[in-house]
Amino acid sequence: MNFKISKSVFYNALLVVSRAISNFSPLPAFSGIKIEAKSDCLVLIGSDSDISIKTLIRASEEESLKIKETGSIVIESKYILEIIRKMDSSEIEFEMIENASARIISTTSEIKINGMRSNEYPNIDFTCPAMKFEMKSDILKEIISQTTFATSKSEIRPVLTGVNFNCVNSRLNCIATDSYRLAKKTIDLENELNFNITIPAKNLIEVMKTLELDENVMIAVSDKKAQFVIQNTLIQTRLIDGSFPETERLIPVSFAYELEIDSQDILSAIDRASFIKNDGVSVIKLSLDENECLLSSRAQEVGSSKENLTKATFKGEHLDISFNGLYVFDALKAINRGKVRFSFSGEMKPFIIQSVDDQSVLQLVLPLRTYA
């Protein structure tokens, strides 16, 4: 095994596959990156068995890779990343030597690093599931950033630690909930498909980090796994077993009160009040009236805050409603644009937040009971 490669091309590819590697991998081999030189390309694989990433660098792409001899080896991820990052020449020579070690040569330095034989690396099945669809990278980024934050951080109900992708005909609903709040993104696919799978949120976040602007992403799913193909990189994740709760009936459809406000105004107001916590929770109260919209917060130990949301418009009878400030803060951050509409059905009923201009994403929050 022997190849010459551009330092930056090699480093960026190593960085992509290293995202799959966990510090607490179940198998020693999984702390390494598998590097395989084929006759026409270099294939890098990183995995922790839960998520696996494979990327491919083609030989002779603008002369950035020349393969002299095929072969494969596994090198500890943290070492190979550090070595290549610090190399001082733009081209690097990589050669396998006796005892599953590698020699890495730049203009001035020569490094030998111990590795593992590639037959000690588990065989990962990368076959592509039959059910496939395409999506723009910015749409996939939105799906992930607008839902994952609402998944549960607790492992008590594992299925709630993932985002449910539920496709009926060509309508795809992506839903996350920790049972106190819910985030739902809806998009229409180009082809008709029916599936219902739940993907671990942490793996979706790794997919998001790999996405660049304006690419096509091919997604393939089965009842066992999901694959995301982004240019020369394939990310494969396991699914979470168990049926995702039926959430459609939880989302109210008729409302008696409506608040419209610039998302930045209410984000800042909630942020300013967030230092006031009761048992670690920042409880925000809205007192809404057609003449005046007040946002307030109070904790005996700390103090209180009061804001007049002068630029808000409210329709309905007087309403007092309290909620966990962090949940609404997260929901507004996820919507991340212009004017938003809060739709309420009553003081103790779940309420929804949507962008006035974009109905594809819906954020639902349960109110809190307060005795103040």
Place this chain on the structure above:
Amino acid sequence: MNFKISKSVFYNALLVVSRAISNFSPLPAFSGIKIEAKSDCLVLIGSDSDISIKTLIRASEEESLKIKETGSIVIESKYILEIIRKMDSSEIEFEMIENASARIISTTSEIKINGMRSNEYPNIDFTCPAMKFEMKSDILKEIISQTTFATSKSEIRPVLTGVNFNCVNSRLNCIATDSYRLAKKTIDLENELNFNITIPAKNLIEVMKTLELDENVMIAVSDKKAQFVIQNTLIQTRLIDGSFPETERLIPVSFAYELEIDSQDILSAIDRASFIKNDGVSVIKLSLDENECLLSSRAQEVGSSKENLTKATFKGEHLDISFNGLYVFDALKAINRGKVRFSFSGEMKPFIIQSVDDQSVLQLVLPLRTYA
């Protein structure tokens, strides 16, 4: 107590004094900032008893402060910083209300925060010691950045956790050592003074963070404390008791070998080899010859590295010398400029590193014995 103040002026002053506040303060009052409105200025104090910072904002400086009523209060540091940082108007009104609370008002929001009466805050003696000298801020910055890293991280010999400031006539030597390496910066003061004090490294680092470019710093010392006055801010630190070891006789004065090299070249070479560790230590070996200078490193478990320092020049017989890579890395970072000279007296003798252009700073490192 009631004043109006520019948000940014207030926030920056709070930030400066908050540097003295420790998360593990011995006294509850020390988690707060003391805010005192006098007739012509606002005085802020933060302290953890080890280090105390006082800063003063004068009234009517470009209209940035208007005092309506004098008085004082203590407010939890983390709360007041967060409140002021997030305020949305450029001017803030601050008022003391019943029960040692404060009301803070911006254009749209009104916050009440519980505080403490200022008589619960310890009285800190800020009287100025008689022995005084002045120095440019960039010189003081150099003293601190070129020495503190070499202090001991262990509390076994407390005096080694500080930097010794030893002034005889007008020559000031600032010395730090952890007994494996030593850093010494020498400067000449304008006035004749004699003192020998040791200042905690961590407090010097806080002084450094407060320094801006091209200011005059007034330093006043006694055998109990040191004060640094930077514009309207006064930083006061306790000293470390105990006599600092006599280090002058440890520094060799005659050398049989001399290596000159660009500091960046050898820094990068050491950095590249730093992933190779034996029991957590990156042992670097130099094999020096008038024809060839090699830098290498080896660890059975990990691998090896070898570099040819082609641009180095060496004078002397053949020399093999090994050292802790981190110590030489730190020393070179502290010198931080152009060409450096390594002067050796023998394989197991301490060696020194100095900038070729600037003899004011000297770095000394003890070599390591290796059996490779």
